[in-house]
Amino acid sequence: xxxxxxxxxxxxxxxxxxxxxxxxxxxxxxxxxxxxxxxxxxxxxxxxxxxxxxxxxxxxxxxxxxxxxxxxxxxxxxxxxxxxxxxxxxxxxxxxxxxxxxxxxxxxxxxxxxxxxxxxxxxxx
Numbered sequence: 001x002x003x004x005x006x007x008x009x010x011x012x013x014x015x016x017x018x019x020x021x022x023x024x025x026x027x028x029x030x031x032x033x034x035x036x037x038x039x040x041x042x043x044x045x046x047x048x049x050x051x052x053x054x055x056x057x058x059x060x061x062x063x064x065x066x067x068x069x070x071x072x073x074x075x076x077x078x079x080x081x082x083x084x085x086x087x088x089x090x091x092x093x094x095x096x097x098x099x100x101x102x103x104x105x106x107x108x109x110x111x112x113x114x115x116x117x118x119x120x121x122x123x124x125x
Contacts, residue, residue, distance in 0.1 A: 006025065007025050020086055048071075086106055088106070101115070
């Protein structure tokens with residue numbers, strides 16, 4: 001779990017069926033020591049884990065990404081240049097698969113990442 005260590009949620013607001021989160025990265029996290037020294041960027045796997053952490057906190061159930069038909073890394077997130085950004089988060093409950101999440105990471109007119117995927121409750125407690 002990266003929540004409250006790698007990133008924190010600063011704000012949360014709902015607009016219709018979408019929740020907008022303002023998040024702040026921990027610019028001094030040890031992940032950036034190896035990814036990449038001198039020019040750190042947020043690893044793609046961490047971006048997915050941020051979504052899972054928010055989903056788990058929100059739903060109070062552990063989830064894993066079971067299927068995705070869209071994961072796009074559009075721009076890199078550099079923590080020294082972009083320590084805060086927004087995540088739009090839309091969840092649809094689907095009885096047969098769990099949840100369908102549509103999300104994007106962005107700031108103003110720049111989109112960093114977007115995805116749509118199915119998340120299934122974890123069988124491990």
